[in-house]
Amino acid sequence: MEQVGQRKIDGLWLTVVGIAVLFFLILPTLIVIPMSFSGASYLEFPPTSLSFRWYVAYVTSPEWMSATKTSLIAAALTTAIATPLGSLCAYGLHCSAPRIRSAAQILVIMPIVVPVILIAVGVFSLYAKLGLNYTLTGIVIAHTALALPFVIVTVMSGLQNYDFDQELAARSLGASRAYALWTITVPQVKFSIQTGAFLAFITSLDEVVISMLVSGGENATITRRMFNSLRDQLDPTIAAISTCLIVVSITALIGVQMIGRRKDKAQ
């Protein structure tokens, strides 16, 4: 009896600490939400008056709108390129000999491990030669390189839980490799691919360091503009934009989770 009681108390502690950590992680993110509805013309918490004026300021500013458009297009293109490319790369690595696989895995993780600032400087000087600085193409290529490892890692872990004999079975039953991959393997690692796509989208949307160097002019990303505005005039428009970004991210995350849940139910 006593032991059970003790365990309950331990469990309670764990819950309390867990919730505390969660708050600590989320609170800084959530604090911008009330700040964005402030009526004052500077960032304040808690807000003394409420208004939508900073949202209006955001959507009516041509500069902010252009930056938003650039960021969304860059994120969409990055996702569209990194997802199939990374998935195929994961498939290729999954099928190759263990020695090649582990060597390639290190190479693939590299962009995550190397400080982004180094990549940014490298990309900037390379782009200077190629004339890709301040272009959408340049941003998308750099973001794709950053996003690929996330797609590869998630899809590879998905493939690990998949019985690869199924694809061999399909091929022996008359399916070409591409058809077997598409009709048998892909449906079963779909959730991993969607998660990878989500991570690719967020990686691009959130990216600051490379964007600071490589994007600019009419192709400045929203993160770059936010950073500059933070330095120059610090008005609550940034809080409003941040809130919008949080909503976009959380919506995408929930979307991926719901699709995953539906898939699990179907099985």
Added chain:
Amino acid sequence: MSPAAHSLPIDISNLCKAYGSVKALNDVSLNIAAGEFLTLLGPSGSGKTTLLMALAGFVRPDGGSIRFGEQEMIATPPHKRGLGMVFQSYALFPFMTVAENVAYPLKIRGVSKSDQKARAERALETVQLGGYGDRRITQLSGGQRQRVALARAMVFEPQIILMDEPLSALDKKLREHMQIELKALHEKLDATVVYVTHDQREALTMSDRIAVVNHGRIEQIATPERLYRQPHSFFVADFIGESISLPVSVANDTAQLGERVLKSNTPIALGSGGHRLIIRPELLEVTAGAVPDAANDLSGQVHDIIYQGDSVLVIVQHDSAGQINVRVPANRAGQTGLPSKGEQIGLALHPEDTIIVPEHVA
């Protein structure tokens, strides 16, 4: 209706495959007759799966030739080989129903929807799963999944069916039941079957012929009975059935156990590394009196008697050869009575049951 399928012979010659320094296939040559049920039998790691995967086209051999009928297959991709294949893991598609699984090869072949349905149902009936088409794979037991995999592999009437340890995940009782059922199914189908197992009893039960595989080579290929009665090497004799072996010396076509010359009906197979006498416990005869002159005398003292239900195992201590096991069927033991511990008994090994094999094949 589909064109009548006729089973095809398979000719494998000089097939080689190395993984680093491991020779998974070491110059394998093998002719499988049309309609035959051939089993590749061997211990784990002997190269059975590699050989099967080479037939299926998933393993690319370093050299050699594989022909189905007249056609060279070595460069043909897996999906154009027209094989039915059953995997150890069954490899069913979990997101499809049973019927969709079975119809998959028909769908690829462009069979009409209604034909797909009818033929899938017919294949399911053949494996006694009629009416299970709408179930999900996760709702089936291991044995039922096995049958679905089988139905899927034969629904398109392939001329060759490959199976890699398809029963090894089932429990013993179901496995033995499925062995008989598979054998019966093979008789109904017009297909050449190449079957892989490491279970010698399963191989003996099901096969027309058995190819014993060891270290990437075929040690012997023969009918179950011949393999059991006339093994070519110690490896084959030891791997198949129950036996004990005693070292013998061979000179001028006669074998000697200690000082005694062994009488044997079968010529002694050539090989290297010395020879061994193979004694199968059920082939020894306990004699009432002295052992007749025509037989080999292995008499000794009863060391222990072990009751095993269907039979009784008598362990006899032989003066020079050590312990020899004798199996006496329970009903015979009941009729004639058993010797008692410590008693001296006569043990006869008849010349037709005297198997002498080389340590290694030539």
